[in-house]
Amino acid sequence: MEPQNNISNAFCSSLLLFSxxxxxxxxVSTATHLGNETDRLALLEFKHQVVNYRDGTLNxxxxxxxxxxxxxxxxxxxxxxxxxxxxxxxxxxxxxxPHIGNLTFLRFIDxxxxxxxxxxxxxxxxxxRLRHLNLTNNAIGGAIPVNLSRCSELRIIELAxxxxxxxxxxxMGSLNKLVTLFLRANNLTGSIPHSVGNLSSLExxxxxxxxxxxxxxxxxxxxxxxxxxxxxxxHFSGMVPQTLYNISTITSFSVGExxxxxxxxxxxxxTLPRLQVLGIGANQFSGxxxxxxTNVSELQVLxxxxxNVKGPVPNNLGDLKNLRILNVGINLxxxxxxxxxxxxxxxxxxxxxxxxxLDGNNFGGELPNSIGNFSHQLTELGLxxxxxxxxxxxxxxxxxxxxxxxxxxxxxxxxxxxxxxxRLSGQIPPxxxxxxxxxxxxxxxxxxxxxxxxxxxxxxxxQMLELSQNRLTxxxxxxxxxxxxxxxxxNLSQNSLNGSLPQEVGKLRNINTLDISNNKLSGEIPGTIxxxxxxxYLNMQGNLFEGTIPLTLASLKGIQHLDLSGNNMSGExxxxxxxLRFLQYLNLSFNELEGEVPTKGxxxxxxxxxVVGNTKLCGGILELNLPPCPTNVxxxxxxxxxxxxxxxxSVVLFSMLMMSFGALCFWRKERTRFSSGNLIxxxxxxxVYKGSLQQGKERLVAVKxxxxxxxxxxxxxxxxxxxxxxxxxxxxxxxxxxxxxIDSKGNEFKALVYEFMExxxxxxxxxxxxxxxxxxxxxxxxxxxNIAIDVSSALHYLHNHCETPVIHCDLxxxxxxxDNDLTAHVGDFxxxxxxxxxxxxxxxQQNSSIGVKGSIGYAAxxxxxxxxxxxxxxxxxxxx
Numbered sequence: 001m002e003p004q005n006n007i008s009n010a011f012c013s014s015l016l017l018f019s020x021x022x023x024x025x026x027x028v029s030t031a032t033h034l035g036n037e038t039d040r041l042a043l044l045e046f047k048h049q050v051v052n053y054r055d056g057t058l059n060x061x062x063x064x065x066x067x068x069x070x071x072x073x074x075x076x077x078x079x080x081x082x083x084x085x086x087x088x089x090x091x092x093x094x095x096x097x098p099h100i101g102n103l104t105f106l107r108f109i110d111x112x113x114x115x116x117x118x119x120x121x122x123x124x125x126x127x128x129r130l131r132h133l134n135l136t137n138n139a140i141g142g143a144i145p146v147n148l149s150r151c152s153e154l155r156i157i158e159l160a161x162x163x164x165x166x167x168x169x170x171x172m173g174s175l176n177k178l179v180t181l182f183l184r185a186n187n188l189t190g191s192i193p194h195s196v197g198n199l200s201s202l203e204x205x206x207x208x209x210x211x212x213x214x215x216x217x218x219x220x221x222x223x224x225x226x227x228x229x230x231x232x233x234x235h236f237s238g239m240v241p242q243t244l245y246n247i248s249t250i251t252s253f254s255v256g257e258x259x260x261x262x263x264x265x266x267x268x269x270x271t272l273p274r275l276q277v278l279g280i281g282a283n284q285f286s287g288x289x290x291x292x293x294t295n296v297s298e299l300q301v302l303x304x305x306x307x308n309v310k311g312p313v314p315n316n317l318g319d320l321k322n323l324r325i326l327n328v329g330i331n332l333x334x335x336x337x338x339x340x341x342x343x344x345x346x347x348x349x350x351x352x353x354x355x356x357x358l359d360g361n362n363f364g365g366e367l368p369n370s371i372g373n374f375s376h377q378l379t380e381l382g383l384x385x386x387x388x389x390x391x392x393x394x395x396x397x398x399x400x401x402x403x404x405x406x407x408x409x410x411x412x413x414x415x416x417x418x419x420x421x422x423r424l425s426g427q428i429p430p431x432x433x434x435x436x437x438x439x440x441x442x443x444x445x446x447x448x449x450x451x452x453x454x455x456x457x458x459x460x461x462x463q464m465l466e467l468s469q470n471r472l473t474x475x476x477x478x479x480x481x482x483x484x485x486x487x488x489x490x491n492l493s494q495n496s497l498n499g500s501l502p503q504e505v506g507k508l509r510n511i512n513t514l515d516i517s518n519n520k521l522s523g524e525i526p527g528t529i530x531x532x533x534x535x536x537y538l539n540m541q542g543n544l545f546e547g548t549i550p551l552t553l554a555s556l557k558g559i560q561h562l563d564l565s566g567n568n569m570s571g572e573x574x575x576x577x578x579x580l581r582f583l584q585y586l587n588l589s590f591n592e593l594e595g596e597v598p599t600k601g602x603x604x605x606x607x608x609x610x611v612v613g614n615t616k617l618c619g620g621i622l623e624l625n626l627p628p629c630p631t632n633v634x635x636x637x638x639x640x641x642x643x644x645x646x647x648x649x650s651v652v653l654f655s656m657l658m659m660s661f662g663a664l665c666f667w668r669k670e671r672t673r674f675s676s677g678n679l680i681x682x683x684x685x686x687x688v689y690k691g692s693l694q695q696g697k698e699r700l701v702a703v704k705x706x707x708x709x710x711x712x713x714x715x716x717x718x719x720x721x722x723x724x725x726x727x728x729x730x731x732x733x734x735x736x737x738x739x740x741x742i743d744s745k746g747n748e749f750k751a752l753v754y755e756f757m758e759x760x761x762x763x764x765x766x767x768x769x770x771x772x773x774x775x776x777x778x779x780x781x782x783x784x785x786n787i788a789i790d791v792s793s794a795l796h797y798l799h800n801h802c803e804t805p806v807i808h809c810d811l812x813x814x815x816x817x818x819d820n821d822l823t824a825h826v827g828d829f830x831x832x833x834x835x836x837x838x839x840x841x842x843x844x845q846q847n848s849s850i851g852v853k854g855s856i857g858y859a860a861x862x863x864x865x866x867x868x869x870x871x872x873x874x875x876x877x878x879x880x
Contacts, residue, residue, distance in 0.1 A: 036081065043082070057090040087114070094118075096120065098123040099123070113136070118141070125148060134158040153177060155178060172196070179204070183207045187211060192207070207230070214237070233256070238260065256303065257283070270292055282306040287310075317346055328358060334361050340364050356382065359386075364388065408431065419442065420466060424443070427448065427449060429453070440463060449470070452467065456480055468492060484508075487512065498519070500521065503528050506529065510789075516540055519542070529553065533558070536559060536582075564588055565613075585602075594616030609624075704751060720735075731794035731825055754827065757825060759819065761818070762824065783822055794825075806829070
């Protein structure tokens with residue numbers, strides 16, 4: 001019986017063990033289910049705090065799917081617990097729910113590139129398994145949670161580009177597994193806590209663009225694995241701890257724009273052998289550039305500007321084969337001797353060199369010819385504000401001697417050439433015209449002479465040209481005045497240039513500043529100056545200009561500073577200058593102007609204008625102390641009857657011209673009945689036909705004939721006339737005339753006559769109806785960008801520089817017309833309205849269906865720019 005009892009006992013034991021395992025599994029299953037439910041509810045609370053998501057990211061977060069299948073959610077395979085939350089770059093707006101702390105299995109959180117606000121919840125400290133936290137590029141405020149130090153498994157903390165305030169918590173020093181700490185671009189204050197030295201695993205730390213201060217803790221030298229140190233643009237002061245220079249693993253050492261002082265160690269090239277970036281600019285460093293720096297074979301960036309570094313530049317910098325940027329500008333380098341620039345020849349061995357800035361030092365001697373042998377990768381060359389001088393021979397004996405080597409023209413990728421503030425003499429080499437990618441050329445404050453080479457006109461990307469304070473002579477080349485790219489400034493002042501100002505000056509449509517003062521320029525100021533619609537600063541004083549002040553100056557709606565003093569200008573002061581609402585300074589002194597001084601606009605402020613030295617002026621405000629204008633003598637000495645006769649004659653002549661033009665329109669309508677073969681488009685209120693006018697030579701025009709039987713056509717005609725009567729801009733379709741008459745059947749007839757645009761509408765280019773591969777018209781990216789700029793310029797003028805702002809209300813590709821040069825012109829003002837300035841009226845219209853404007857294809861002005869650039873494959877882009 002004993003064996004039987006043993007079997008029975010064994011069976012009972014097995015049964016008991018099975019039961020216990022069953023109960024355990026049931027408990028685990030119940031716990032897992034409860035945990036899963038906790039995760040699901042926490043995710044729903046997270047979604048509840050998100051008030052907007054642009055691409056439907058969280059639409060899947062509902063009961064139709066298990067939460068482990070929701071977008072951006074990753075779960076563990078075994079227990080189905082949430083381990084990762086990846087929602088980066090989805091445009092999420094809202095705050096981070098404290099319930100995120102219930103996702104206790106989370107190891108990875110990536111919410112970067114969204115619009116989260118509020119604060120980082122303290123509950124994040126519950127996530128004891130968390131390894132990676134990335135909240136970069138949001139709008140999160142508040143302080144860094146102290147509880148974050150409880151997440152002992154953290155390897156990566158990235159909180160850059162937010163609105164965090166307060167101090168860096170010292171408690172973070174307990175995160176001994178932390179590898180990366182990115183806190184740049186916040187509003188953090190205080191100092192770097194000493195406890196950071198306990199982060200023995202730390203490899204990367206950046207706190208740039210904050211308000212941190214104090215000295216750098218010596219404990220930073222304990223970070224033996226550190227490779228990336230970036231603490232620039234703060235308020236750190238004192239010495240850099242010498243122990244930092246002994247961390248041989250460092251590849252990037254950037255401490256620029258602080259208040260740090262001291263000098264670079266003489267053996268830095270030996271103690272930091274892996275260094276790739278050394279940036280100490282805009283501090284108070286002194287001493288010399290260590291010669292050992294040339295031992296750092298991987299060095300790419302040597303950035304030391306705006307310090308007190310002195311002495312010579314090492315001659316063997318050419319050993320740094322990977323060097324891309326060398327910036328030692330605004331220091332005390334050089335001794336104003338002939339050997340100061342000998343290191344330049346060595347730099348020609350740096351085949352990757354892109355930027356060389358030696359500006360603002362004490363370099364003397366001659367500019368070596370070897371400068372033309374620099375890497376073709378070079379884009380910026382700055383040698384301004386030194387003592388460079390001397391004569392350097394050219395490559396050809398037939399050319400005149402010149403201190404600017406002609407072989408600079410070999411640097412095809414050069415974008416910025418700064419040689420201003422030296423002692424350079426000789427002529428400007430014509431070879432500079434080969435630098436087709438150059439956008440900034442500064443040769444001012446030298447002793448350059450001779451003519452301005454017309455070849456500079458080949459630099460079609462030039463945005464800034466600075467040739468002032470030299471000894472240049474001759475005329476201003478027309479090619480130099482034809483830069484449509486010049487958008488910042490052109491300064492030719494304080495030279496000896498002569499001749500007239502070319503008519504081509506009107507092609508400087510995007511120029512902000514034009515300074516041709518203190519030369520010997522003569523003749524009349526061309527009326528095309530009024531086409532420079534972006535001009536804000538115009539200096540023409542100290543020349544020999546004569547004739548009247550061009551009326552077109554009143555077209556410069558954004559002008560702020562205008563100086564015509566010290567010339568031979570005559571005639572009256574144009575009253576329309578008083579309508580320039582942004583004009584803050586006007587100097588017309590020492591000319592031969594006469595007549596009454598206006599009293600509106602800038603003329604109301606005696607401190608903003610100067611008219612002294614014009615003995616024939618009268619009137620104006622009392623502060624100018626000018627004699628009153630005679631009441632019985634008109635401004636040009638003409639009798640009153642003479643002027644009245646001129647006015648009456650002009651009115652009669654204008655009336656006769658309008659009647660003749662109306663008859664011409666009527667005759668052509670009856671004769672051709674606007675043949676459908678001339679139809680070039682149709683709109684809501686009429687059709688547009690191609691026609692011609694005989695005015696000496698045939699001139700093509702576009703005639704918009706209103707279909708008056710359609711509701712709103714007459715209002716459209718009136719609105720367009722009202723909108724266009726007082727506006728003028730290069731990017732608006734120009735109205736030549738109008739017809740308003742009665743046809744042979746007694747019906748009312750109205751038509752508008754415009755300039756003809758050879759290349760039709762933008763819509764016909766973006767979405768052609770005829771799909772023939774060999775004839776398909778396309779716009780490249782540069783053309784699209786230029787069109788976008790043209791349209792923006794027109795809208796800026798309509799909204800900000802018209803006496804009464806104009807709202808177009810129907811901007812779309814079919815209403816943007818292209819001329820022969822593909823310059824864009826905004827047209828069709830049939831739905832336009834004038835902005836009375838009454839905000840309440842506009843808001844009321846915007847909030848009611850009556851105020852809705854536009855037609856099919858309409859896009860808000862702020863969206864039209866995206867349309868041009870994105871529509872690369874001729875498909876419509878949705879703006880919804």
